[in-house]
Amino acid sequence: MKLRQTLLLLAIALASCETPPPPPSALPPSLEGYWRGQFQRGDATLPVELDFTRTDGALAGRFSSPDLRALGIPLQDVRQDGAAAHFVLAGDRTAAVFDGAVSAGALSGAYTEAGVDGRFIFARVTAPPACTEIPAQFSNGAVALSGSLVLPAHTPAPAAVLFLHGSGAEARDASRFEANLLCRAGYAALIYDKRGVGRSTGDWREATFQDLAADAGAGLEWLTARPELDSAHIGIYGHSQGATIAPLVATRSGHVAFIIAGAGAIGSTADVERYSLRNTVNGDVHSEAQRREAYAFVDRVVTAGSSGRGLRALLADAPHYADRAWYFPLPAAESYYWAFQRRIADYDSARYWAEVRIPVLLIYGEDDARVPPSSAASIRSVLPRATPAETLIISDADHSYMRHRDGEPWPHLAPEFQQTLLAFVRAHAAS
Secondary structure, three states: OHHHHHHHHHHHHHHHHOOOOOOOOOOOOOOOEEEEEEEEEOOEEEEEEEEEEEEOOEEEEEEEEHHHOEEEEEOEEEEEEOOEEEEEEEOOOOEEEEEEEEOOOEEEEEEEEOOEEEEEEEEEEOOOOOOEEEEEEEEEOOEEEEEEEEEOOOOOEOOEEEEOOOOOOOOHHHHHHHHHHHHHOOOEEEEEOOOOOOOOOOOHHHOOHHHHHHHHHHHHHHHHOOOOEOOOOEEEEEEOHHHHHHHHHHHHOOOOOEEEEEOOOOOOHHHHHHHHHHHHHHOOOOOHHHHHHHHHHHHHHHHHHHHOOOHHHHHHHHHHHOOOOOOOOOOOOOOHHHHHHHHOOOOOOHHHHOOOOOOEEEEEEOOOOOOOOOHHHHHHHHOOOOOOEEEEEEOOEOOOOEEOOOOOOOOEEOHHHHHHHHHHHHHOOOO
16 A cells, blocks of 8 residues: 555656747748838948738738839739748839848848848838729720729828820829829829720820820719719829820819929920930930931931921931930831820910919929939929919939939939928818
8 A cells, every 4th residue: 555655756847847848939920911021232221111911821922112113013923931930022124132130110131232232220110091992984985983082091182183184195194103102191093094095995105195185084073973072173284295295184164273394395295306316316316427327317206296397208317316315216107196296286285284273283303314304493484473382403313303323223212202292282181
């Protein structure tokens, strides 16, 4: 009996001496969430926001950078293995591959792009207020236009802005950055696909500026009926070609309360095209003789575009200049470019600016190589004296208000643009 008790006590004692099993290891923090930080390359930095989500077990991510006017660009190959994180940001010409570590509040590591290494560091933050998008469908005759009404968290919004298109095949995404900027500030925005682009019917290549202005007018009519905004405070925003037709849109519609026109042209469209094409060749001419030859070629292109004169001879002669550093290939004779240039040849925005009597904000980059910044003064000179007008010329900025700093891998959107845009809309919104 005593032996049995002794053995039992010994077993209990031995059991009490065993090392307790370790607690289950904590799971690594998830990559899911909103992150704000920067890319680093040498001494240069780029402010960036990343948004990672998980759907049906699969990770996905989006990249945004206000300095690049980038919003919600999808990331590729997003993976997490323990604390290790991996994702790829694919660009038009290169792809940046990121590998790092995620913790409860930080995401950091290294990346490689085109053989160049860099670092990244992010902190987990609360996601900014989400914007709501509802489908927008409106028509201009037989042309059905499709877009999105971007709404802030609280409605009715005290102001709304309809975005006009620049040149080329612009979809609604071309204005999504500015629309989101307005939305986060509490305003609504209508962005839509240009006719013949995305979900819109028709063909912009066969349109006139009057046709494109009428498309915008249909969008304004649609906006005025929306209960989510104050219909007495609807403005329009146009950049480049959009700014050039902005006064035409405003004078045709009774629903425009203010105009924001960025890099808009005034005067002959042929002169503006000549200015743009001369700047295209300027970087590759290194003598006065080369400049004269290049400018003569540009003049022939502009003449053929605006009037059709000399087009076949120009296209026949063009290959003889192909070995010149300044040479640029020309569209084929059947390209839409030549017919489109002839259709807009007689348009001059001065005629319509002279009729504008609502507040105007003009924005130009000081180093704009596509449209002369002096256009701002020319527009101001034809506006009625009583028209309230403001001008912002952004120093060291290009056609898109970007600053390019020597030795830096990234351009940066001038902060004055965003600040001035929001201040102007705020000043003309419902109180």
